[in-house]
Amino acid sequence: MRIDISYKFIMGFIIVVASIVLLNVVAPHLGIPEEWQQLVTVSVAILVGLILGSIFSKAFTANIRHLTEAAENLSNGNLSRVVRLRSTLFPDETHDLALSLNRVVESLRELVGYIRTSSTKVAESSQNLSATSQQITASAHEVTNTIEQVSRGAETQAEMIERCSHLIKEMAISIDMVASSADRVEDSARDTADNAQRGGDLARATMKKMKQVLGEVEQNGAQIVSFGTQVQKIGKIVEVITGIAQKTNLLALNATIEAARAGEYGRGFAVVAEEISKLADSTGRSAGEITDLIGAIREENQKVQASMKESIGEMDAGREALDSTGQAFEAIIQTALGTQVKATGIAELSQKQTDGARELVVAIDEISKVVTDNAAATEEVSAASEQQAASMEDMAHSAQALSALAENLLDVVKRFQVGTERG
Amino acid sequence: MEQVLVFQLGEETFGLEVALIQEVVESPHLHYIPRAPNHVLGAINFHGNILPVLDLASYQGFLSGTRDHRVIVLPPEVCSLALAVASIRRIIPLDAEALLPFPREQQEQLYIRAVLNCQGTMINLLDTTRLLASLETV
Numbered sequence A: 001m002r003i004d005i006s007y008k009f010i011m012g013f014i015i016v017v018a019s020i021v022l023l024n025v026v027a028p029h030l031g032i033p034e035e036w037q038q039l040v041t042v043s044v045a046i047l048v049g050l051i052l053g054s055i056f057s058k059a060f061t062a063n064i065r066h067l068t069e070a071a072e073n074l075s076n077g078n079l080s081r082v083v084r085l086r087s088t089l090f091p092d093e094t095h096d097l098a099l100s101l102n103r104v105v106e107s108l109r110e111l112v113g114y115i116r117t118s119s120t121k122v123a124e125s126s127q128n129l130s131a132t133s134q135q136i137t138a139s140a141h142e143v144t145n146t147i148e149q150v151s152r153g154a155e156t157q158a159e160m161i162e163r164c165s166h167l168i169k170e171m172a173i174s175i176d177m178v179a180s181s182a183d184r185v186e187d188s189a190r191d192t193a194d195n196a197q198r199g200g201d202l203a204r205a206t207m208k209k210m211k212q213v214l215g216e217v218e219q220n221g222a223q224i225v226s227f228g229t230q231v232q233k234i235g236k237i238v239e240v241i242t243g244i245a246q247k248t249n250l251l252a253l254n255a256t257i258e259a260a261r262a263g264e265y266g267r268g269f270a271v272v273a274e275e276i277s278k279l280a281d282s283t284g285r286s287a288g289e290i291t292d293l294i295g296a297i298r299e300e301n302q303k304v305q306a307s308m309k310e311s312i313g314e315m316d317a318g319r320e321a322l323d324s325t326g327q328a329f330e331a332i333i334q335t336a337l338g339t340q341v342k343a344t345g346i347a348e349l350s351q352k353q354t355d356g357a358r359e360l361v362v363a364i365d366e367i368s369k370v371v372t373d374n375a376a377a378t379e380e381v382s383a384a385s386e387q388q389a390a391s392m393e394d395m396a397h398s399a400q401a402l403s404a405l406a407e408n409l410l411d412v413v414k415r416f417q418v419g420t421e422r423g
Numbered sequence B: 001m002e003q004v005l006v007f008q009l010g011e012e013t014f015g016l017e018v019a020l021i022q023e024v025v026e027s028p029h030l031h032y033i034p035r036a037p038n039h040v041l042g043a044i045n046f047h048g049n050i051l052p053v054l055d056l057a058s059y060q061g062f063l064s065g066t067r068d069h070r071v072i073v074l075p076p077e078v079c080s081l082a083l084a085v086a087s088i089r090r091i092i093p094l095d096a097e098a099l100l101p102f103p104r105e106q107q108e109q110l111y112i113r114a115v116l117n118c119q120g121t122m123i124n125l126l127d128t129t130r131l132l133a134s135l136e137t138v
Helices: A005-030 A034-076 A093-414 B128-137
Strands: B003-009 B012-017 B023-026 B040-046 B049-055 B070-073 B082-084 B087-093 B099-101 B112-118 B121-126
Touching: A005 A034, A034 A093, A093 B003, A093 B023, A093 B087, B003 B121, B023 B040, B040 B082
Parallel strands: B012 B121, B049 B082
Antiparallel strands: B003 B012, B003 B087, B023 B070, B040 B049, B070 B082, B099 B112, B112 B121
């Protein structure tokens, strides 16, 4: 049953007064002299008052002391203890105060625990943040480096593309030259084909002529052989003539001899005989000349026959050569026609190549523009990443400051002893 | 005017008077005469008479090379003999003024009676009398 302190004081006073009254009533009955009765009553009242006062004040001061200790503990940050007052039959405001204090301690304890865990978490988080921001800074630096490399690469790319463009322009010129060369080759191949055609026609005509000539030569050979036999016959006739001349000569000789024997009568006969002898000599000489001529003719004839045979052989070889020449011209025509077709193909292809090269030049110019844009964008990215790196460093500093703050908070909160059960 | 038949013996030119010649004939088949001297080539049939053929060149000591296919037949009143020579040339007139004497002592073996100068060519005239005489002694 709760009784306020003021009521307790009133109760004690009432008890002292009641004891005085009671003693005044009881004292005449106890046989105490009259003169002593007042004194005893007073002393007993004082005694009762002292006893009650001491009991009450002891209890009260004990509670106050407890509360003071608890408040001191609280002020010292010790939140581990709970205020426990001696339980009495009649609790008073001190007990209320103790309960309030306990609630305060409880609240503080929760608050400190919360702050402690929160600041620990903040410290951890800010450390993590710091580490992360450092990593991000490092990454940003790397990004910056990479972007610088990219920027350099873009410059190299631009140079390469310029060279590429130059090369492609040169290539286009070369291709134009190839095209014109191919045109010329085509013309040449056409000329070659025409010439080979004419050459083939000529070779065929020559062949025809040669066959004709060969036939004539063979005919000539036969004629020469028959001529040789004719000449041989002439030779035989000449032999006969020679024999006749010799006989005539002999007859003339003998006639001369006979005439000489006849003396003066034979003189005229001798002259005739001499003339005959001269004629015979002349005939013999002519026959000899004819024989010589026939010999020369036969020799010449044999030579002509031999050379004719040789000529026929050579003509056969010539015919074979002409045949091969005709075939060669055919092959040349085929080759030239093939060359013409190929050259036309090359010309068309090189035309396409020229178109392609022009398109390539346009495309390369566009690539060059894109590369220039890329370089500019890369520089912007580089600047941005540097800014990012700076921001990240700031953030890291902030995180470190935050961590320091959290640690300070922890230090501050560490003063409060929460007790083991709460951590 | 006398005439001379000119013929060749080796390199030398000889002559014989036409009066001392019967006929010049183509040498028909030459019959071999056994055990005859070397300078007798053989025998011919001359109009039914057998005539020995004398190799005049080898008989006078010339190298007998080529031989004319004709032989000179001497008249039968002179001698039944035919002469084989290297070659028979022609008949030329005998100019007595162009005759040069031949020193007989010089060559006993050569039967030459005189030398005829016929336009620079020396023609030895055959001495038939001595030749036939020498043949008789053989």
